[in-house]
Amino acid sequence: GRGFAFRRKQKIERQYRKLLKKRRQVHSQQDDQFTDTYPEHLKHLYLGEEEKLKKRRRTPDDSVSSEEKLNKTADGCGVYGYVCLMIISVSRTCTFPSRPVVTQEKFKNKTSNQKAKEEYEKIRADRARKKEEAEKRKQQREEAQRLYKQKKMEAYKILSKKTKKGQPNLNLQVEFLLQKIQQNT
Numbered sequence: 001g002r003g004f005a006f007r008r009k010q011k012i013e014r015q016y017r018k019l020l021k022k023r024r025q026v027h028s029q030q031d032d033q034f035t036d037t038y039p040e041h042l043k044h045l046y047l048g049e050e051e052k053l054k055k056r057r058r059t060p061d062d063s064v065s066s067e068e069k070l071n072k073t074a075d076g077c078g079v080y081g082y083v084c085l086m087i088i089s090v091s092r093t094c095t096f097p098s099r100p101v102v103t104q105e106k107f108k109n110k111t112s113n114q115k116a117k118e119e120y121e122k123i124r125a126d127r128a129r130k131k132e133e134a135e136k137r138k139q140q141r142e143e144a145q146r147l148y149k150q151k152k153m154e155a156y157k158i159l160s161k162k163t164k165k166g167q168p169n170l171n172l173q174v175e176f177l178l179q180k181i182q183q184n185t
Contacts, residue, residue, distance in 0.1 A: 110118070158176045161169045 155176065158172050159168075161172050163169055
């Protein structure tokens with residue numbers, strides 16, 4: 001959970017980072033971390049952690065398995081083991097080889113400006129596609145209307161023909177109806 005233990009862990013990590021920052025300014029080496037300045041009754045814990053760190057530096061194990069090992073040792077040591085565990089975990093996260101990986105991830109993630117440009121391009125492409133579709137439908141509709149008017153005009157010419165005396169030409173009307181019936185069947 002994220003209760004008091006989590007806050008305590010964060011506080012210890014912050015204190016350790018401050019300590020590292022101060023040590024970098026003084027240009028002291030990191031190997032001086034485990035020395036004889038520790039209290040006599042806790043010396044064995046720190047020496048054990050130092051040996052584990054040296055082994056880990058020689059052969060990099062899976063982070064999960066090493067975490068489990070550290071948790072097993074820290075459980076038996078109480079609060080001081082927990083502090084050692086925190087120092088080790090923070091020192092592992094503060095190593096220099098991990099920094100380029102973080103910067104590579106930053107380059108993979110897009111900035112808000114790049115995201116906005118991509119969104120704008122998507123919207124623009126979508127609008128262009130919709131515009132083309134509307135233009136296509138409009139042309140199809142105009143073509144259908146043109147064909148319809150042409151058929152109507154032909155039918156009107158046939159049906160409106162008159163004889164010499166001005167009477168409707170029934171022979172042409174009957175032929176037109178016959179053609180219409182034949183087309184439908």
